[in-house]
Amino acid sequence: MEISNLFFIIISAIFINNFVLVRFLGLCPYIGVSKKLDSALGMGMAVIFVMTMASVFTWLINHFFLSPETGIFGYDLTFLRTIAFILSIAVLVQFVEMVIRKSAPELYKALGIYLPLITTNCAVLGVSILNITENYNFIEAIVNGISSGLGFTLVLLLMAGIRERLERAEVPKALQGMPIAFIVAGCMALAFLGFSGLKF
Amino acid sequence: MITSALIVLGGLGIIFGIGLAIASRIFHVDVDPKIEKIEECLPGANCGACGYAGCSQYAESIVKDNEEIDLCAPGGDEVIAKIAKIMGKKAGKKEPQIALIKCQSGGNDNTKFKYKNKGIKSCQAAMELDGGHNVCEYGCLGFNDCVDACHFYAIEVDENNMRYVDPEKCTGCGNCVEACPKDLIELIPISKKVNILCMSHDKGGVAKKSCGNETACIGCSICAKKCPVDAISMEDKLAVIDYSKCVVCGICAEACPTGAIVDKIEKRPQPIIKEDDCIGCTICAKKCPVEAIEGEVKKPHKIDEEKCIKCGICLDVCPKDAIVPKEE
Numbered sequence: 001m002e003i004s005n006l007f008f009i010i011i012s013a014i015f016i017n018n019f020v021l022v023r024f025l026g027l028c029p030y031i032g033v034s035k036k037l038d039s040a041l042g043m044g045m046a047v048i049f050v051m052t053m054a055s056v057f058t059w060l061i062n063h064f065f066l067s068p069e070t071g072i073f074g075y076d077l078t079f080l081r082t083i084a085f086i087l088s089i090a091v092l093v094q095f096v097e098m099v100i101r102k103s104a105p106e107l108y109k110a111l112g113i114y115l116p117l118i119t120t121n122c123a124v125l126g127v128s129i130l131n132i133t134e135n136y137n138f139i140e141a142i143v144n145g146i147s148s149g150l151g152f153t154l155v156l157l158l159m160a161g162i163r164e165r166l167e168r169a170e171v172p173k174a175l176q177g178m179p180i181a182f183i184v185a186g187c188m189a190l191a192f193l194g195f196s197g198l199k200f
Numbered sequence: 201m202i203t204s205a206l207i208v209l210g211g212l213g214i215i216f217g218i219g220l221a222i223a224s225r226i227f228h229v230d231v232d233p234k235i236e237k238i239e240e241c242l243p244g245a246n247c248g249a250c251g252y253a254g255c256s257q258y259a260e261s262i263v264k265d266n267e268e269i270d271l272c273a274p275g276g277d278e279v280i281a282k283i284a285k286i287m288g289k290k291a292g293k294k295e296p297q298i299a300l301i302k303c304q305s306g307g308n309d310n311t312k313f314k315y316k317n318k319g320i321k322s323c324q325a326a327m328e329l330d331g332g333h334n335v336c337e338y339g340c341l342g343f344n345d346c347v348d349a350c351h352f353y354a355i356e357v358d359e360n361n362m363r364y365v366d367p368e369k370c371t372g373c374g375n376c377v378e379a380c381p382k383d384l385i386e387l388i389p390i391s392k393k394v395n396i397l398c399m400s401h402d403k404g405g406v407a408k409k410s411c412g413n414e415t416a417c418i419g420c421s422i423c424a425k426k427c428p429v430d431a432i433s434m435e436d437k438l439a440v441i442d443y444s445k446c447v448v449c450g451i452c453a454e455a456c457p458t459g460a461i462v463d464k465i466e467k468r469p470q471p472i473i474k475e476d477d478c479i480g481c482t483i484c485a486k487k488c489p490v491e492a493i494e495g496e497v498k499k500p501h502k503i504d505e506e507k508c509i510k511c512g513i514c515l516d517v518c519p520k521d522a523i524v525p526k527e528e
Contacts, residue, residue, distance in 0.1 A: 065208050073204040080209055087209075091216040095223055102227040168325050 006143050009136075011198070013147035019123050020155045021185075021192040026123030030156060031181060033114070040160035044153025046114035048146060050093055051127050055145025057092050058085045058128035059138055085128045093119040123152060158188065234263045234286055241282040242272060247351065249273040249373035262287065273297065273372045297372030297387040299346075299354070299365050301380075304397045304415045304462075306340030307362040311412040327381045336410040338400045340384055349379030392443045393464040394450050396423075401436045408458065417460040423452035428509055429489045447489050449509040468510035469525030475500040477522035484514040484523060 017023060020030045026047075033043040061084055068076035097115050101108045118124060127148045131141040162184055171180050238259040246254035250271035252261060261267040262283065269283045276296070283289075305311050317326055317333040323345040326332045332341045346363060347355045354369035355376060367390065377385045384399055396417060400407040404418030419437035424430075431445035432452060439461075441452075453463035473484075473493075480498040485491075492508040495501030503514070503523075514523050 061212070065212075073208065075201045075204050077201075077205055077208055080205055084209060084212060087212060087216065091220060094220055098223050098227040101229050168320060168322055170320055 006140065009140055009144050010147040013144055014151035014154060015192065015195040016198055018151045018155060018192050018195075019126065019148055020152060021189040022196070023126065025126040026121055026152060029118065029121065030152075030159065031178075031185070034156055034159040034163055034181075037157065037160045037164060040156045041153075043114045043118075044149070044156050047118055047121075047123070047152050047156075048149030050089075050096075050115070050118055050121075050124055051149040051152075052142060052145040053092055053096060054085075054089045054124050054128050055131055055141045056138075057088055059131055059136075059141040061085070061088055062132050063138075081129065081132065082125070085125055089124055089128065090119050123148070155188065155192075159185065232263050235259050237286050238262055238283055241275075241279055241286070243274050243279065245274055245351075247274060247373050247375065249371075249375075273374070276371075295389045295391060298367055298370045298390045299372065299374070299376050300386050300388045300395055300397075301340070301346070301355075301363055301365060301384055302386060302395070302397050302399050303338075303340040303382075303384050304460075305334075305336065305411055305413040306342045307358075307360040308342075309360060309412075310362075311339065311342060312336070312410060323379075323381050332382070334410075336400060336402070336407070336412075336416070338382060338384075338398075338402070339411065341382065345379045345381065346376035346385060349375045351375060388443055392441075392446055392448055394441070394446065394448050394453050394461065395464075396432075396439050396441055396452075396461050398460040399438065401438050403437060407437075415459040418458055420457060422455050422457065423461060426451050426455040447509075447511040447513055449489075449511040451509055468512065470505060470508065470510055471503060471512065471515055471523050472526045473501050473503055474522045474524060477520050479520055479522070481519060483517050483519065487513050487517045489513065 013019075019025045020027065029043055029047070034040050062078075062081065063070050065071050065073070066077040066081060066084065068074065068078070071077065093115060097108075100115075127145055131144055134144075136144055159181075163181060166180060166184070175183070235256075236259075239256050242255040242259060244255050248254070250258045250273070252258040258267070258271065262269055269287060269289055270280050272279050272283075273296075312335040313333050314330070314335055315333055317329065319325060319329065321343045323332075323341040323343040326341050326343055331337050334341060340363070342361055344355075344357060344361075344363065347357060351373070352369050352371055354366045354371070356364050356366055358364065372387050374387055377383075377387060379385075382399070388395070398407075398411075398415065398417040400411065400416045402410065402416070404420065407416035407418050408414060410416070417438050419434065419439070421434050421439065423439050424432040424434055428449065428451065429445050429447050431442045431447070432439050433442065434440075439452075448465065450463040450465060450468065453461040455461075478495075478500040480495060480500060482495070482497055482501070485493040485495060485501060489511060490507050490509055492504045492506075493501050493514060494504065515525070
């Protein structure tokens, strides 16, 4: 039961409820960082990393402070969720950036500018809030965080691959650049809609 | 409930704030102030001509890895001088580099085609159709990927679709070198005006037949034998100039039977030594690549016009300006 449940969360987060193409979260990096494959990969890795960390951290905050049943105050403080989560995600990313810069300069160079970029990304906040509204337990929340990041990376890489080829294609002048990217994104979203029929 | 909300959020804020403050002390990374200063001097174009991802990486490696300070092509001497001041190094003047397109074919009327390519007008894409539409598999495809790659509009296309590098505009950044799928473009020092404009490794007959301009290098190695300073070597049926040795005398261009070597200097004057000014320092005799200058120390020297190749090196090295072009 437990394992199959986790499997369902993974498939759901990567394909059925893909963050970018179905939930329409994190569209900014999706369009902005999908021009080249290697920078898309860097961004994807950073998102996986931050989403997982944020899932862990925000779940704990919700469990011990905000939730009426398990919180140490006993009050229903769920209305503080958004602001508390944003605060903790920002702090978390800052902290992680410092640690990485000191302990693993190579990794810091690879993730580079992407780490601070996604500090306030709505996809990261989204995964934290979804963990709570879906009533996931701690393990489920972590799995959901990782696989949401994987889903994001998958779509970002697909998009980057397509856009690298679009560079060479003869696109009508009016559609060159961003417009054709938006059309491609729309087509991809339609394709991912096909996954929504999956049942287990 | 309000108090607990205050406690939770305020508490979290205070804890996080203090935590970050402590962490920033613990995990503090010292950044050399020199790096920041150098970064300010660099043009900030992140063009990659230095071989690093961007200006800040280059600045970092100047300070940390003792990298050469003269790699910034767009910045030129001005930036080198500034960096030299920061680093306390001496600014050697670096000869600027320029892109050289090593193919004389590629126009509309001087290319032989295998097939008509009506596809995407991009050399990169054309490469994927059986290595391009040219009979010569080394030659220029003529779809102007290099022109598009140039940030400085330095590659011009004439009415016959031939490409020329404008030496005034070219900064030697090397973007076109990367863009050319046939690897036809090379960065060379700007003063080296005698160039082999062919990249064909084909056998002589094949190379000549497939070249639409009939100026292919046929690998005869006459130039290599004639070169007075051994600057030309044969690499798999293609003559290649070592520009660190080349004295730009133009002998190879004259000797080349196909016209693959082009000499852009129109006329070389015969140098002569003014006996009154010559102090006999022997510098010119030492520098002459063909030993055409003779003379004893502290006595006026003489140039043997039979041996002289008119490379002009002696004109530059003479400390007294006693060597001048012969007036005709």
